[in-house]
Amino acid sequence: MAFKDVNARRHIGLQQLSSLASTGRTFLGPVKSHKFVVDEITNQSSLICSAVRLIESLDLTSAAGQLLNETIQAQNKEFNTGMSTLLFLVGAWSNAVVECLQQNIPVPAIVSMMSEGLNSCCERIQCLQIPIPDVKRELCSSRVRPKAFGSKTGQVGRDGLTNPWNLLCFQRDISATEEVIPINSCSHQGEDCNFNECLVSPSAGFGSVASVVKAVGDKSPSVLSGSGVTASSCITRKLTHSRHFSTPRKSCFPSQQGSFQGHPSGPSADLCGCCGLGHLATALSHGNQTSLKLVQSIAAHQQERAECRDSSQMDIAEIVTCCVLGLPESYSCVSPGFVTLVSPEQATVIKHLAGKTLRVLLMDGDLTEQYRHLGFNRPRNVRTILEHPSPQGGRAGDTWLSRMSDILMSFEVNLVLVKGNVCENFMGRCIASRILVIGRVARDVLRAFGAATGAQAVTYLSQLNASCVGNGAWAELWKAGDGRAVDLGELVPARISAGGIALLTAVLTTALPSKAQLLQDQFWTLLHRLHHALKDGKVFPGGGAVELLCLSHIQALAEQPGPPGNGEAVRKLPSPWAAEYKSIVLQALASGWKQYLSVLLCNTARASSELEAGASVDQHLQKAAACGSASAYILEEFRRGGVLRSGSDPVPDQVTDLKVCDNVGAKTEAWRRALDLVLLVLQTDAEIITGPRRSQILNSPVSSEFMFL
Secondary structure, three states, X not given: OEEEEOOOOOOHHHHHHHHHHHHHHHHOOOOOOOEEEEOOOOOOEEEEOOHHHHHHHOOOOOHHHHHHHHHHHHHHHHOOOOHHHHHHHHHHHHHHHHHHHHOOOOHHHHHHHXXXXXXXXXXXXXXXXXXXXXXXXXXXXXXXXXXXXXXOOOOOOOOHHHOHHHOOOOOOOOOOOXXXXXXXXXXXXXXXXXXXXXXXXXXXXXXXXXXXXOOOOOOOOOOOOOOOOOOOXXXXXXXXXXXXXXXXXXXXXXXXXXXXXXXXXXXXXXXXXXXXXXXXXHHHHOOOHHHHHHHHHHHHHHHHHHHHHOOOOOOHHHEEEEEEEOOOXXXXXXXXXXXXXXXXXXXXXXXXXXXXXXXXXXXXXXXXXXXXXXXXXXXXXXOOOOOOOOOXXXXXXXHHHHHHHHHHHHOOOOEEEEOOOEOHHHHHHHHHOXXXXXXXXXXXXXXXXXXXXXXXXXXXXXXXXXHHOEEEEEEEEOXXXXXXXOOOOOOEEEEEEEOOOOOEEEEEEEOOHHHHHHHHHHHHHHHHHHHHHHHHOEEEEOOOHHHHHHHHHHHHHHHOOOOOOOOHHHHOOOHHHHHHHHHHHHHHHHHHHHHHHHHHHHHOOOOOOHHHHHHHHHHHHHHHHHHOOHHHHHHHHHHHOOOOOOOOOOOOOOOOOOOOEEEHHHHHHHXXXXXXXXXXXXXXXXXXXXXXXXXXXXXXXXXXXXXXX
């Protein structure tokens, strides 16, 4: 066993965290730099743009690296967003703590003061929270400023549709290749304006956002300021010569696929009235255009269903994804029901079953002879050679195959959805009998088909009875936006649905196999952002607004006498420590957010270097201090078009100048997890290595750092 002292002035664990976190600096902001991950064994590559995929790809052999992986996975599991922020702040705060150690600041002082500083910031930024109804109302009532058609900034066409604020509709194939014709002006009042008539301009903002902050105890009503736009007004444009805007109202549960293929029609496309989820999704998209259109379409579809149950929440359990390789990304769309990839043999069965009403069986487990449910206890001291001997002397398993096939035939089942794996031989028999069997189906999909068809899931086929079989499903080959069936050779996309099913499938298409995982990650990130925003009921202004207020608040705390908070840990510190180390520790905490803002500016091309970006941040801090209220200054800047924008910025960029919002819970929890991880590693004093690594360590260049026990 080897012992290694890690809590020297150059804390090894913190250095490892800093080194690992530095690999994800380019993931901050809407303009991200992608990374290729190449498998040395298979030589296959994948494209990543998230901290989760990056950490999964790294060789994390150190204890600090494993803790970092667990922290990021926990954030991903709970929020599915905020991991890049977490990763960056882990590195920034690790460097800041190492600097504190080099100045001989005691570890208890660092831990208590940084924790209290973060708690104080989380309380301070509550004034920046914007309720969801206000966000939706202001986004819907934003004013359009028409521009010359064909000009550099007003051209509408391929470039025009890349701006979500100019997004007019969800086309059938979510394509940006068709040119949008000029539109006629009209005026429309009220908050229930139809989505087909409402446009949003990036130059308009939250009219009331500057008046949100009031003095404590001030109960006077807030007054809209700055924009001159009332909450109920909506200056609109109506398109009069387009097939996309004259679609008659249709049911959101069609019996055929063509009536809903990525473009909700009629009332389901009302994304700006009382719904406004489409505009909220735009504010949360952070420039992710491909996923934005899909999520907007899903939001409109679910909002129509939610009107019946008086709910505005996003139900993620009703959404699945299917990645189809070989098609351009413009074919990505949303289809009702379950879209999955099947073999050519299964596709032949689907063609035979097309137009027929199917009887459905749901299997909650594997469809194999050896499968036993969780908790099944085999007899002890008994070795099973053959469970079902064949008196006719046939091959092992033939009896089981025949028996299971007879059960399906007796109940006239022609569609089987299996949660787990399916025996290949049994699959072959089912194909020969024209029975469609789909394996590895998610539990949420089984639940949706059970609710729509009345089917009840069983664990074994021997449990099947008439009451477990559902009715009313159908299957067909999935068709692209232009109505063509897609046959890509090895795998064929198929669509399985039922009347009244709540399930939606986001079909993600790409011609690059290495990009498939990236598209799925981006889609789920945006969907979870919208889900958590509705769940929290509020959002933060994005673009660095919250971090700038934290930076201003921490610097103000560092200049004030006394401890940074009233926590028990701070009260237990010796008085000389609080007086001597408070300013240094809080400035170290603030340096993390300043680095965050600087890198954010560099990644969005607003600064050529981190030095220039840091100077820009300092300039905003000075303006906030001169204003007298940092929060009021930040909200006013956000209303005008962005907190970190400079007056010399050129024409607003379509990606980086959008009104962006951040999740409240995900952001603050990412901060807490990042600081907790750094302080946990800080408080470790040794790394003890056990196992057969003695010779490996002895022959390594760092063997002098270990003490063998």
